Amino acid sequence: MSAILASLAVLGCGAALAAVLGRAPRAGLAAALLAVGVASVLCIGAATLRLTEGTLVAPITLDWPLPLGTARLALDSLSAWFLGAFGILGLAVAPYAWSYLQAEIGHGPVAALGALLCVLLGALILIVTAADAALFLVGWEAVMLSAYFLVLFHHGRPDVRRAAWTYLVANHLATALFVVPLFATLSAAAGTIDFRDFAAAAHNSGPATCVTLFVLGLIGFGTKAGFMPMHVWLPVAHPAAPAPVSALLSGAVIKIGIYGLLRLLSWLPALPPGCAVLMLAFGMASGVLGVLYALAQHEIKRLLAYHSVENIGIIGLGVGMGMLGQSLDQPALTALGYGGALLHVLNHALFKGLLFLSAGAVIHGTGTGDIERLGGLAKRTPINAALFLLAAVSICGLPPLNGFVSEWLTYGALFGGALHAGTTTAGVAALGALSLALMGGLALACFAKVFGVVFLGELREAGLRAERTPALMRAGMTVPALLCVAIGIVPGAFVPLTAGGIGAVAGLSAAECASSMRPILAPAGRLSALAAALMGAMLVVALLRRAALRSVGGVGPSVATWGCGFALPSARMQYTASSFAWPLILSFRQLLWPGRRTVAPAGSFPAHAELETHTPDLAEHDVFAPLFRGIDRCFRMVRTVSWAGRPALEAPRGNAGERIGPLRVIAGGVLRALRRGSVHVYLAFLVLTLLAVFAVESLESPGPPAVEAPATGAPNGVTP
């Protein structure tokens, strides 16, 4: 606990120094980043001690008088888990930011950025260690404001100002309309603002109130986390900030939404399965739509921001299965679900942080984030390319890296739900597994696209500078990279650390927690064996190749790529990112409504042709923009002074191309699909109807209770 206070003090000093040293930006930045680094190490230390100490030790509390009353800080296993993730990210960002921001000294408010980074990290620490509602909300507001100003770093650009404003409006609306009422209800029921009294208050206040509280939390915290369709601010705000800030925003700041949700669940009794199904639905929608929108992006940081929406969806699937395990009273399902979610929180902080830092290095070295202009960077910045590839393989959930471990746990929970729940919930779990599989495949396509187009092949735009990545930036990036590998290869050392967090959320005793973790741990050990087998196989094949090549005298001459007979290939003829993604976008056009603008080649001697694809965000343009326009109109109708001018989320006009809004054509579309006579559409309708019939039937006569065996409790020795 003293480590937490020390890190808060260090961050305070760092922020103050940086603020004072505004005239000497270099010294101010150095002081602030040093404070971030030291505080991060302290956080990692405190979190590691707390997590390895054993499961479920009583929280340590510290009281002191403040104007708002007694402020309480506590560090339980759930807090420690998030604290550790923030610390690791801070440690990666501090050296990186020093190198990254050198070019900005003299152009932007660099010292202020350093001070705000200190405030942001301090507020994050405050949120996860706060043990009363007032302190939590103070931290919540501090995170929001500091992130707002951090996004505004390049405040000269109008798009950046718009992005920051969108961020502020969306998050403040969610806080005011959902998070504050949530805490107000809980405090009213408990009579205090102490977190320790909330659980008893929630247990006493009846199931209807608990469901209402959960829905408030899901929307309020879910907006911060970036669940669809409340995500609209995320892909706008994250790319607008400088890379180290983007890494913190995507890696750490959106996680406090998940933290808030889990903290809320730790107070609530087991909720009805419907709540879990709602959570799963949000998870599936965020995951699938997030990765589909990511696939359609051409700007590298915006693409990564949409992947954050996807990964929040994966975390949501884990949380949903944990809740389902609670409501069905199946501890194994609970452990798998919450365990997968917690591990994915850490994993996403690692690989998404690394991806944003690596993408930042690309932008730093070339001056552009438009992937269609880049190419061939693997030859100029080989280490940055290797780090990006490592993070890309991780985020796609491919073995033997860390993303696979948490997705594997989540799959375990979803398959377990399909095996052991009643018909309807089992169907939802199966649907979750299906969408997770789809997300995996789409993420693979997306990262093959972005890595292939940015780092492989040849540079598409001649004259683009492609500078090397500075050493300090690389040093910062190796921190998450090493952990990605470690968690992937030795999951048995990291998975047990989630036990305390699972116990805290689900209210399990130490013994229950240990017994429900057991079926996970043995296969987690087998994952190491398989990772070793995979690397052994790579070694054997590589040695075989070497032996074969040695017998014929090595590698032949380097030549130009075979162009199928075309003699003069140029870098401009390479496959573009848009073309790579277009078949998939087209396959999912009913979900995405992509637009394209073409100028077809004409005449006998065509000289000019154009093709442009763009996929605007449906939630932004067809849900929130009309909603806010409607609200605006209502205000005008009652002749109130229109204080907002133009709604913050309104779409900029004139770039929609040939695209027609989906709501206008949806009726026509359904009719056309019915008339088209496509067998697959009929089959799909058949399945949907069947599902609906079964759902109605199982609602009327509740299915049999859950089966006794735990999710993956099957014998797991070597098979005969």
Place this chain on the structure above:
Amino acid sequence: MSVLRALAAVPEAVVVLALPPLLLSIIAKTKAWFAGRVGPPWLQPYYDLYKLLRKGVVYSRTTTWVFRAGPIVNLAALLTAATLIPILTPGALLGFAGDVILVAYLLALGRMFAVLAALDTGSSFEGMGASREATFGTMSEPALFLSFIVMAIATRSLQLSEMLGPQLAGPWSTIGPAMLLVVGALLIVLLTETCRVPVDDPATHLELTMIHEVMVLDHSGPDFAFILYGAALKFLLLGSILVHAALPHTGWPAWVDAPMRLVELAALAGIVGVVESSMARLRLNRVPLMLAGATVLASLAAVLTLTRSAA
């Protein structure tokens, strides 16, 4: 104990490693028989591999280490997956609870590196092939996972060797229609993932219509041998899953069981040969519809299984 077990697995491993090119040969012979030709010699795929292993390699100036790593990672991922899938005997070497997900993701890892190696050449043809491979691979994944879910629910297990073991005989008698749908979905997945007609035509000569062949245009020598062998091994692995799902052997003695699996795999290769001889390739924009159809088949099976297992 585990050492003994590992030793006992050696003969099976040798057969499994030697088998894949022969399956391609069976397909080629079937097609030749349909066309009234003699066809290439039975051992032609082995001769090809031997020839390629004794040749040097030529690399494009555009490529990096990713291009060289592609075939190695791809083959290594498939070899690792082979230790988790029951092929000739009901057991798998390294199986564990939850390995079914690892198998699917190892196949995806191989695909990722095959696609990246293609993009590394900077050729628009190979980029086009990579795009198609990524698209169809993505769209076959839901059908594969739904089939796994059905078998997991039917056998109450998450270990592939148990999901495809003798326990599957029970589901065939209780939820036979669902299992039939699963076999149909798995057949479509097999044809897609191994790039056979009606998704991809390995015999085509026009780069614009190719998928897998155009992706590997620039590979040569041992690298290309690894790719060809990997493609054959993938056919064996997915074919084994299909054969085990379709025909569970209950209580068969080992000396009948393993040879029968060989016969069934050969028959599957023959069926693929018949499909290739009797129909044309689908238009490229029709392939996603077929894969969506496979997903729908598998979801119907899942709905049937869920309602049946609850009743």
